[in-house]
Amino acid sequence: MSLNVTVQETNVATVVALTGRLTIGEGATELREALQKLLADGKRKIVLNLAGLSYMDSAGIGLLVSSYASMNKAGGQMKLSNLSSKIKDVLLITKLLTVFPVYDNELAALDSFAEAAAPKA
Secondary structure (H helix, E strand, O other): OEEEEEEEOOOOOEEEEEEEEEEOOOOHHHHHHHHHHHOOOOEEEEEEEEEEEEEEEEHHHHHHHHHHHHHOOOEEEEEEEEEOHHHHHHHHHHHHOOOOEEEEHHHHHHHHHHHHOOOOO
């Protein structure tokens, strides 16, 4: 099974849902191109919903890291949501769980953008 990338706009951020396997080759290329297009279109708030991601190899990890760095460099933010235990373990072992902002679900990730944009009392 290859990777399926679905992009959905919300009033707070852009949600990119991944289904399948994020591995070297076509899947990684599709995600890289989707994220580059979002950046080029001025999208600076991205939630990667990984609920449907069943597997990620080292190329997938590298793509997440480089995309996160590109987003930060452009003044944006990329957050991860809905990590399966398998994907969470991969990020834990590689110590990347401390790098990425991770949320239990998509709504919590979207709310974190809304809270950051809310005026301070």
